Amino acid sequence: MRVLFQYNWQVRDEWFQWCEQLAEVELLRPRTGGVGSILETLFHIVDVEQAWISGLQGKPEYHHRFEEYASLEAVKQLSDRCRPDVERFVTNWSPELEKKKFLEFYYGEVMRHVIAHEIHHIGQLSIWSRELGLKPVTANLIRRGLV
Template sequence: MGGVGSILETLFHIVDVEYSWICDLKGKEVDEPQSKDYQSIQKVKALSDLYNKDLDGFLQSWTEDLENKILKVSWTDKEYKYGEVLRHVIVHEIHHIGQLSIWARDLNLQPVSANLIGRGL
């Protein structure tokens, strides 16, 4: 399989990257979770649910004023616009949904829907 290595590792990666970037936007330090601690779909789902509760208020209060605010991160000298980062997070998840759909078809399973309508976004 391509991508991060496995379906479970890809799901963990999606959750981890989304949370890390949005915490950067919030100015919040993140204790990086270790994938070895999330070796079941139930644990990854619980982590996702926990993170979503934390991020929901920030995302619900998003305004146009945040769109061009500048984000500086510790690992590079580059600067990013908040809106650009938020759209990157969305595209990142869609990219991996495509991978998961291909893997599901390879396993003769129902592919994951890439339809974002009705997902409460």
């Protein structure tokens, strides 16, 4: 489980770097699919991850408002601020949590959903990148030094 979260974080950081080559207007341009724009999609990935993991920790599930993070730097800072809490939970994951109930779900099911959710949206970013004539961030898990 931890390797896939680490993979997602590495790829997310690489997308943040990739975004630095684009003008803000291009980051905010509405796109087909996803949750709107490139920047809104990256924000959504961070927000959903922290909300689910907060819920699994028994904390209130809080969703941030994109309007308060409508710049690349602000979304990167939100990601950096939320990640340590998520990382602690992921690092302390144990098999006993797998079948623990959370609402109508199991903890293991929610964790896999969070992983798959980010991978899904990263695929959308890759398509948009090619539409812009740019090379996307590699989705390859191999050679990332995670295993």
